[in-house]
Amino acid sequence: MKRRILAVLLTVSLLIAFIIPATASAAVTISILHTNDLHSRVLEGKYDGMGLAKIKTLVDEYRVANPEALLFDAGDAVHGQTFSTLEEGASMIAVMNEVGYDLMVAGNHDFNYGYERLLELDAMADFNILGANVLDGSGNPILDEYQVFTVNGVTVGVFGLTTSETTYKTHPDNVAGLTFEDSVVTAQRMVDQLTGTVDVIVALAHLGTDADSTDTSIRVAEEVDGIDVIIDGHSHTVFPEGLVVNGTLIAQAGEYGKYFGIVEITVDGTTVTSSASLISKADAAETAEDSGVAAIIAEIQASHEVILSEEVGLVPFELLGERAYVRTGETNLGNLVTNAMLEETGADCALTNGGGIRASIDPGYINKGEIITVLPFGNYIITKSVTGAVIKEALEHGTSSYPDASGKFPHVGGMTYTIDISRPVGDRIVNITIGGEPMDLEMEYILATNDFMAAGGDGYEMLKVETVNEYDALDEVVIKYIQERGVIAPTRENRILVIDSGYSGPSTVPVVPSGDVYVVVAGDTLSAIAVAYGTTWQAIYELNTDTIADPNMIHIGYQLIMP
Secondary structure (H helix, E strand, O other): OHHHHHHHHHHHHHHHHHHOOOOOOOOEEEEEEEEOOOOOOOOOOOOOOOOHHHHHHHHHHHHHHOOOOEEEEOOOOOOOOHHHHOOOOHHHHHHHHHHOOOEEEOOHHHHOOOHHHHHHHHHHOOOEEEOOOEEOOOOOEOOEOEEEEEEOOEEEEEEEEEOHHHHOOOOHHHHOOOEEOOHHHHHHHHHHHHEOOEOEEEEEEEOOOOOOOOOOHHHHHHHOOOOOEEEOOOOOOEOOOOEEEOOEEEEOEOOOOOEEEEEEEEEEOOEEEEEEEEEEOOOOOOOOOOHHHHHHHHHHHHHHHHHHOOEEEEEOOOEOOOHHHHOOOOOHHHHHHHHHHHHHHOOOEEEEEHHHOOOOEOOEEEEHHHHHHHOOOOOEEEEEEEEHHHHHHHHHHHOOOOOOOOOOOEEEEOEEEEEEOOOOOOOOEEEEEEOOEEOOOOOEEEEEEEHHHHOOHHHOHHHOOOEEEEEEEHHHHHHHHHHHHOEOOOOOOOOEEEEOOOOOOOOOOOOOOOOOEEEOOOOOOHHHHHHHHOOOHHHHHHHOOOOOOEOOEOOOOOEEEOO
């Protein structure tokens, strides 16, 4: 229906354009407000942006002086947080409708529920979702290619470009049967079609400017003449005043609503000039939240309580996710998470940071809310092709603070490693295995990790290499993993060991830690630990036969369940 209406409006506007050419005697200014890569961050937060209730206020304030100002989003809006994923994007569309968006382009993660669902979201939206280069098996676009606006008497043609990286930066099943035409080819086709019929040509793009991408907004600007402005997303780049390439202004506003973008386009006869600026979260610190948007968000959150209480499986014992454990060593919960990552991706090995695991899970039935509490950041899974040398470098970095607790501590799946604390930091990871075989430093392996680490988060700079594929959010993957099994019982499997090959000191009686798990330190014996706990070594051994192969030989770092 929206396409038929658009076609009629476009026909009328083109007839008017031929009858009354846009030859205004005075310069006309067009304002385009924009966001990108919101990833469902509807609320203001410490690590998120200003929130959509504040953005709505900024939009309304701007439209007081500029009633015809347009509001665009450059993609990756409807996925990334529980708020949106619980309803497969519908809740995010409802909020964007209330904010008053005029247009959006499909980002790669907007396909995360499958492209059929994206078409349903397009129908729910009060605005169009564009994607001129997203083609079905017959070569026809599945979304609108462009839209024409008349602003202050000036016609603005806006076409949409989605990164061709979508074929591997969402699950391949989500885009099965689709092709993503080269953005330069599509852009040239759109410019040829719009030139002479509109006064201003804008590309609303989810391409980005990353150096390791080939399908970028910079390339489009360099190779296609006639685009006045590209409003961009995907690379999460902050352009305070935009970037001019081949006479085209490229604007992008970071991520998560941390910035709110403003593009001003001035048309003076046949001359078009433009400028870009940003309002930061700090700039908007005193901005009031719009009550209507805040109310819709609160209503949606309340409705989610029923969904979050849905049981997904059963565990017979506690899954350890407390800070003291996940930031210093292997836990059964860390193993569960990395097991799910491996199953989802089919990677050779998995690596996730202890700081991303935020809570334990009590014995009994597990609900969705508990998993989201454990994994609250909306991180999604990324696979990388890396050498064994890079994996070793990552493990060295992740354990560099050991035995002190650190959020970068690496939990692993499909691999094992040992920390030899007698060796110097940076060279104390030994005995790395992948798939049960010694790791080859020169061999390429497919590594599954989370998007935070893949972008260099927690100092994992060595993982900032080209992406092989992208998958669903980590919490969603773990929920699915549990649902498929019903009952889970993950254990510690000696994936991570700690030794001190140079220790020759006296035996010590340990200090009893709080909780039901004891971490072995240098000089410990089962007998000494038993004395400290007022129990017998046999009782400890019986509870830990999965960890202790020989009761006469326990290793530093063993995490023992205590009677």
